[in-house]
Amino acid sequence: MNHQFLGALPLPHPIIRWLGAVGRTTRLTLEHAGGLGVLSWQIVHVTVRLKVSLRSILNQMYIMGIQSLPIVIVTGSLAGIVTSQQGGYQMTSAMPSYVLGSLVVETVVLEMGPVLTALVLVGRIGARITAELGTMVVSEQIDAFKSLGRDPVAILAAPRVIAGVLVLPMLVGIADLTGILAGLVSADLTVGLGAESFFYGARLFWHSWDLVYSLTKALVFGLSIPLISVHMGLKTKGGAEGVGITTTQAVMFMTLTILILDAMFPPLMLN
């Protein structure tokens, strides 16, 4: 191994370095995409073969769902209040005030409810899963599962992903509802828009498809967050530092994924 001679080599041309960086990024992206694909397949496989414990799924649903309720309610309420206040400020002199009802409901249901809930859960659930599984990797607990003939995908990964898919639509539904109610109260207090006018405006522009759109987004986010966090957690290398690095990367990765998926939804479902 002649690593001592590497320092004597001339630095490569900037274009070569740039190409190298592009190559590394592409390789990394493909590695993650492949890893996510394999993990998804393994989860489907163990689920179809009924190897996932119902108790583990319920336990994860409790952690992700019930324990996240307070933060989801607060986030949904604030989203409704802010939308109502800003809409009221911009519209009252230009449009009939009942339009505010439509603005609040559509904004909360189509955008704020699913996206803010997902982003809150990235921090609350995604980071937790990555750190938990990462610690299990570096302390050899995952290897211990394998050595004892147990499948970590069935025991650890599948319950988290299934729980995420089931729980997030429910949480988004709750966030939507609290956001609308908080927006209603806020509209009444700030621009004096009563409940009757608020709901009149809301009904005027409401499509049932909007709710399907909101819950489909929640379903996709509910799959993405635990899937990415489990994948990143199981890929952890190194000790405590490695867990910290992987958790930060996972949060970035999940946040970006949520925002990119969010941008892909309107052309796919609203046109």
Added chain:
Amino acid sequence: MIEYRNIHKWFDLPVLTGVDMRIETGEMFALFGPSGTGKSVLLKTTICLIIPDIGDVEVDGVSVYRGGRTAVELVRKKVGYVFQQSALFDSLNVFDNVGMGLPEDELARLPRKETAAKVWEALELVNLEPREILSKIPSELSGGMKKRVGIARAIIGRPEVLLWDEPTTGLDPINTAAVERLIQRLSTELEVTSLLVTHDVEGGLMICDRVAMLDDGTIRFCGTPDEFRACQDPVVQAFVDRAAAEAALDMVSESYD
């Protein structure tokens, strides 16, 4: 019998570059080597926790890397693995941790009373008082106790082969000696084939039938403890001297603490 055939493994650099080694049935075998030479990597290739780039491992006639998933499952049933950091499951108490050592189908089939009896017996075999620790979680145990619980988990399924990955690392000299005696006693009582990866050269020479030294990715020496002590290879001698000096330093720092 465990046979390693031409094992190669690269991470960023080559770690194992053609390891050939054979451990006979019922034998107690120690593998020494400086830190970072791939001792634990080699041990993990035995049950497919790390997959070699080239080469194969055979356990009692079953080829781990040519037999597919079934072979891996079969070998994992035969082998008990004691991890360097104990690797106890944080969220489970001692009872559940040790119980996890039983095969999945057996654990599902056995009444809880029988599982409890097996857990109890395994804990007693490693000189732990079951009544006192069964309900404790790993964070409530000392380092020595964690090691013993890890050993109990590895032996509860009555394996035919035991793999020990640095079982005395991080223990004080008294606990180190106790764990070494335990390894020797268990290997004899359970009539298992043992492969011990350790940096504790004196301990390994004392309790093992044969030893090997891994250096620069290959087996540098393989023979009996007496042959190892008499070996004239300068690399082996330098390693023995350094290991003795490190052991003495450990003793001094332990007594200073």
